[in-house]
Amino acid sequence: MSEEIKTTEQTVSKPAAKKRIFSGVQPSGLLTIGNYIGAIRNWKTLSSEYDCIYCVVDEHAITVRQVPADLRRRTYETLAIYIACGLSPEDNVLFVQSHVHQHAELSWILGCYTMFGELSRMTQFKDKSAKNADNINAGLFTYPVLMAADILLYQADLVPVGLDQKQHLELARVIAERFNGVYGDTFVVPDGYFPKVGMKINSLADPTKKMSKSDTNPNGYVAILDDPDTIIRKFRRAVTDSDTEVRYGEGKDGINNLMTIYSAFTGRTYDEIEAEFEGKGYGDFKNAVGETVADGLRPVREEFDRLMKDKAYLEGVMKDGAAKASNVAVRTLSKVQRKLGFVQVK
Ligand code: TYM
Secondary structure, three states: EEEEEEEEOOEEEEOOOEEEEEEEEEEOOOOOOHHHHHHHHHHHHHHOOEEEEEEHHHHOOOOOOOOOOHHHHHHHEEEEEEHHHOOOOEEEEEEEHOOEEEEHHHHHHHOOOOHHHHHOOHHHHHHHHHHHHOOOOHHHHHHHHHHHHHHHOOOOOOEEEOHHHHHHHHHHHHHHHHHHHHHHOOOOOOOEEEEOOOOOOOOOOOOOOOOOOOOOOOOOOOOOOOOHHHHHHHOOOOOOOOOOOOOOOOOOOOHHHHHHHHHHHOOOOOHHHHHHHHOOHHHHHHHHHHHHHHHHHHHHHHHHHHHOOOOOHHHHHHHHHHHHHHHHHHHHHHHHHHOOOOOOOO
């Protein structure tokens, strides 16, 4: 059953009861269990209930210098990870951002409805400019506008992301409301979806900081594609504290982080985890976390290896996904351009 939603010009077909989801990951490094727990895992859970569009956001990745061959390879890999994590291309729209040119076009327009001061307040901009002091480019600054364009282009109702994207998402809402305020209802104002457990997974080397795929210390993150021995070794080396009790609490950032990861992979509550490891030391706990994560990711890794051998299949998914995404993107952009007063000739 499909309900016809009237836009001013065209008729967009959207399933009656299903709301739409949009989200994406940058192909800028090895995807970590932070990306998995904070985002991709939840995309899969939401996938049956929503009309889902998941994007490999390659245009976002170039705000930081990328080696072209690496970017190309990671774009395939990121798509393969989506599929290996259970997001089937039949049930979800999976595509690459640069294959749908409307993202960049809408981004320009929305940039004219975003204030310099708003972008200056973005904490990720401040962090990334500190880390890339020799390359504080305008793209790094306007990055949240492109992210807003990604979301608003698809009239997404819900955006499942980790905590680090909350500020960007809030800005997307402000931009949508501002535009709607001037031109009348144009964009759906999106809500964020943050997982109850794991919206911020921290580094294993410094548990006060977010786990990041661009970390130069490989012991800080666990990549989705790390082999089981590496995963177990990284968890064994995880920084904890001088206490010995496996308990969630203040001043125990390392243990809290490991408990969160363990909880995300086993579904157990913190109380259950504390009971399970009562009387046991950190060593036993770290081993258990490492083995559980290695086991949990094994099927993902195996499916990933299989998919990466079939580039033609992945390219087919990209093409098909881009065509489906474009159908929606063309309509939103055209609606926006008409509202702005751009002349449209048929
Ligand atoms: P990116 O590529 O940095 O991360 C992808 C997703 O993973 C989440 N995440 C984490 N969650 C918990 N703990 C962590 N340590 C952790 N690290 C990353 C992120 O919150 C994100 O959900 N700007 C976005 C990509 C993007 C996007 C979009 C997302 C571009 N356009 C539109 C949603 C909608 C980014 O850089 O994510």
